[in-house]
Amino acid sequence: MSKKINDGCRDLTLRQTARFLKQHDNYIILTHASPDGDTLGSAYALYYALKEIEKRACVICPDVIPEKYGYFVTKTDHVSRGNATVVAVDVADKRLLGGLSEEFGDIVDLNIDHHISNVRFAKNLYLDANAAATAECMYELLALMKVNINDVTAKALYTGIATDTGCFKYSNVTAKTHIITAQLYEYNIDAPEINRLMFDTKSRRLLELERMVLDASEFHFDGKCIILPVTAEMQKKTGCSGTELEGIAVISRSVEGVVAGVTLKQTDDNEFKVSLRTYPPLDASKICKILGGGGHRTASGASVTGSLEEVKKAVLEAVESVMEEAYAGTSAAE
Amino acid sequence: MSKKINDGCRDLTLRQTARFLKQHDNYIILTHASPDGDTLGSAYALYYALKEIEKRACVICPDVIPEKYGYFVTKTDHVSRGNATVVAVDVADKRLLGGLSEEFGDIVDLNIDHHISNVRFAKNLYLDANAAATAECMYELLALMKVNINDVTAKALYTGIATDTGCFKYSNVTAKTHIITAQLYEYNIDAPEINRLMFDTKSRRLLELERMVLDASEFHFDGKCIILPVTAEMQKKTGCSGTELEGIAVISRSVEGVVAGVTLKQTDDNEFKVSLRTYPPLDASKICKILGGGGHRTASGASVTGSLEEVKKAVLEAVESVMEEAYAGTSAAE
Numbered sequence: 045m046s047k048k049i050n051d052g053c054r055d056l057t058l059r060q061t062a063r064f065l066k067q068h069d070n071y072i073i074l075t076h077a078s079p080d081g082d083t084l085g086s087a088y089a090l091y092y093a094l095k096e097i098e099k100r101a102c103v104i105c106p107d108v109i110p111e112k113y114g115y116f117v118t119k120t121d122h123v124s125r126g127n128a129t130v131v132a133v134d135v136a137d138k139r140l141l142g143g144l145s146e147e148f149g150d151i152v153d154l155n156i157d158h159h160i161s162n163v164r165f166a167k168n169l170y171l172d173a174n175a176a177a178t179a180e181c182m183y184e185l186l187a188l189m190k191v192n193i194n195d196v197t198a199k200a201l202y203t204g205i206a207t208d209t210g211c212f213k214y215s216n217v218t219a220k221t222h223i224i225t226a227q228l229y230e231y232n233i234d235a236p237e238i239n240r241l242m243f244d245t246k247s248r249r250l251l252e253l254e255r256m257v258l259d260a261s262e263f264h265f266d267g268k269c270i271i272l273p274v275t276a277e278m279q280k281k282t283g284c285s286g287t288e289l290e291g292i293a294v295i296s297r298s299v300e301g302v303v304a305g306v307t308l309k310q311t312d313d314n315e316f317k318v319s320l321r322t323y324p325p326l327d328a329s330k331i332c333k334i335l336g337g338g339g340h341r342t343a344s345g346a347s348v349t350g351s352l353e354e355v356k357k358a359v360l361e362a363v364e365s366v367m368e369e370a371y372a373g374t375s376a377a378e
Numbered sequence: 379m380s381k382k383i384n385d386g387c388r389d390l391t392l393r394q395t396a397r398f399l400k401q402h403d404n405y406i407i408l409t410h411a412s413p414d415g416d417t418l419g420s421a422y423a424l425y426y427a428l429k430e431i432e433k434r435a436c437v438i439c440p441d442v443i444p445e446k447y448g449y450f451v452t453k454t455d456h457v458s459r460g461n462a463t464v465v466a467v468d469v470a471d472k473r474l475l476g477g478l479s480e481e482f483g484d485i486v487d488l489n490i491d492h493h494i495s496n497v498r499f500a501k502n503l504y505l506d507a508n509a510a511a512t513a514e515c516m517y518e519l520l521a522l523m524k525v526n527i528n529d530v531t532a533k534a535l536y537t538g539i540a541t542d543t544g545c546f547k548y549s550n551v552t553a554k555t556h557i558i559t560a561q562l563y564e565y566n567i568d569a570p571e572i573n574r575l576m577f578d579t580k581s582r583r584l585l586e587l588e589r590m591v592l593d594a595s596e597f598h599f600d601g602k603c604i605i606l607p608v609t610a611e612m613q614k615k616t617g618c619s620g621t622e623l624e625g626i627a628v629i630s631r632s633v634e635g636v637v638a639g640v641t642l643k644q645t646d647d648n649e650f651k652v653s654l655r656t657y658p659p660l661d662a663s664k665i666c667k668i669l670g671g672g673g674h675r676t677a678s679g680a681s682v683t684g685s686l687e688e689v690k691k692a693v694l695e696a697v698e699s700v701m702e703e704a705y706a707g708t709s710a711a712e
């Protein structure tokens with residue numbers, strides 16, 4: 045079943061992947077940088093499974109693991125690089141290994157992933173681009189290997205699936221996602237508590253940032269466009285940074301009637317990162333192209349130089365021109 | 379299998395319920411007042427199923443059906459009360475029939491429900507208190523009846539399950555919930571769009587209300603308690619009312635470190651409805667009892683007379699006294 049593309053990366057079937065993992069003894073498991081629930085859940089599920097079959101394994105994450113994953117993260121073995129088999133999970137590109145990229149980027153023996161964008165940087169690859177999460181692949185792999193799944197392994201797998209699907213909300217969910225999840229419910233996973241930690245816990249500083257952003261928000265074009273400015277001052281005052289700021293983009297795409305949700309995150313004295321979420325008929329990538337950026341139809345970005353007022357003006361002009369085109373000749377054009 | 383409790387309400391098995399529905403020909407299907415996704419989804423799924431087996435059926439909802447359910451709500455038959463079989467779905471108590479209670483409260487022939495609190499007001503009752511949603515029962519019923527499920531029926535059932543579980547987040551979800559959902563994915567349900575409409579669409583006026591509430595919010599007891607005031611003025615200015623205000627209570631229970639989330643909704647010149655959400659070790663019902671109300675360990679309420687400042691003071695005193703008791707002797711007591 046394995047196909048061979050002449051790029052030095054061998055595609056493995058699930059069965060071959062299972063055999064590979066049984067054949068070796070010392071594993072270094074790598075997650076991607078800015079770790080999320082899927083890369084961590086998949087990595088630790090694999091770790092626990094390898095321990096069940098008496099292998100040595102360690103998990104290495106390029107960045108600090110957020111505390112909220114503490115219910116399945118554990119201290120792993122020490123495995124020296126020399127005789128280790130290196131496995132990356134949920135890592136589409138070696139650059140996503142962040143600080144570990146230089147050391148490990150070119151020596152990954154096996155990559156287990158679900159991103160269609162995987163650039164095939166490892167020696168062996170198990171890729172299921174139809175899987176909603178790498179944790180979904182990992183569950184199937186562990187089931188095929190017939191290794192014992194314990195409650196913590198099940199929690200790690202559930203976390204991966206739940207976080208990568210927005211708790212079963214997104215378009216990557218399939219019947220299989222729900223079937224696997226049903227099987228994880230046979231363990232003591234305490235899903236409500238996991239979901240509370242992952243989805244319903246907001247830091248006080250993020251709440252404070254949201255308050256500031258909402259106070260500064262503006263509607264334009266008859267409510268079709270919302271602008272949410274996240275200035276350097278707001279970031280400094282609240283201490284919010286990095287992935288925490290992603291919550292703001294969620295607001296931008298969830299207001300009724302809005303077809304262009306714009307988040308303006310100040311990245312320097314005179315520079316803003318524009319994040320744009322759109323709904324049909326608006327094409328976000330067209331708008332961001334005007335601003336010198338790019339992306340997908342529904343989510344795009346650009347980096348724009350200028351003061352907040354200048355950047356706002358540039359963004360609004362770009363939105364307006366694409367909007368005029370999109371609504372041309374329709375009754376919603378006014 | 380049917381047990382008989384001498385209260386005039388006969389418990390039916392799923393098989394008996396299926397037989398009951400095949401035996402009659404003209405149905406009036408009732409939902410509960412302030413309709414949600416589960417009562418509506420279950421009612422319309424039953425309607426479409428009954429149409430498949432050539433029955434006449436109409437759905438009657440005590441209140442206006444929100445527009446967002448338009449993807450499965452349809453115009454139903456006219457069925458006159460005289461010769462109709464009356465079926466209530468997801469209605470735990472005849473009082474929940476709202477404006478229809480007087481006309482239909484005492485003549486419900488069959489009630490299909492999942493609330494453990496069901497007061498057994500109908501002549502026949504199918505109750506599965508382990509089901510996450512009435513729509514879960516409804517799916518099993520339609521499967522047993524072997525009626526054709528079409529895409530719209532599947533959308534209605536998915537809506538019921540997704541909305542009553544907070545999109546698979548809550549503690550009522552079981553393995554069966556996910557198995558049934560996997561089966562619904564075999565139809566063209568467009569779950570991501572349903573979830574966007576149900577969970578990720580916020581009205582502009584609710585966003586505006588959230589902004590005002592956050593501006594007026596206060597933290598107390600070292601961040602363990604948040605107070606979110608929803609004054610009459612805020613409600614009037616934004617036009618938000620009724621179930622729309624429930625979104626505010628969600629904020630109150632999702633801030634990190636908060637164990638007592640208080641929403642104060644002004645209901646009259648000199649009266650506030652207190653909604654309290656707590657986490658262990660705090661018992662919400664104890665706090666609300668002090669305020670003359672009651673409820674559950676994690677969610678309780680009370681109606682308190684006074685100005686905003688007076689009500690705040692009363693609530694904070696009640697929270698403080700229960701907090702002192704709960705943390706007595708622990709290091710978190712300070």
